[in-house]
Amino acid sequence: MNYIGELRGEKTEIEIEAQGALKDKARKHFKGTIDFKRGSKKAKGNENEFCMLLSDTAKSIALPMLLCSEEDVEGNHSSACRKGRK
Numbered sequence: 001m002n003y004i005g006e007l008r009g010e011k012t013e014i015e016i017e018a019q020g021a022l023k024d025k026a027r028k029h030f031k032g033t034i035d036f037k038r039g040s041k042k043a044k045g046n047e048n049e050f051c052m053l054l055s056d057t058a059k060s061i062a063l064p065m066l067l068c069s070e071e072d073v074e075g076n077h078s079s080a081c082r083k084g085r086k
Helices: none
Strands: 002-007 013-022 027-036 044-053 059-068 074-083
Touching: 002 013, 002 044, 013 027, 027 044, 027 074, 044 059, 059 074
Parallel strands: 002 027, 013 044, 027 059, 044 074
Antiparallel strands: none
């Protein structure tokens, strides 16, 4: 999965939310990018990725990224993975 959000206007907002579960030998690659371009003053961007691993052989790779060419913006990103109970 590759999500790209480019913010160009003042006070614009974006939310990237990815959630899922993996089992057996499943593999997941998540890449999320929020890019604050010039002209996006007061813009807000949030990016969250969560994955539940339901087996010892499942694998999740997450690469959240924030890029910024403007001042006075708010950007947050997070990534979490949790091993499920047997």
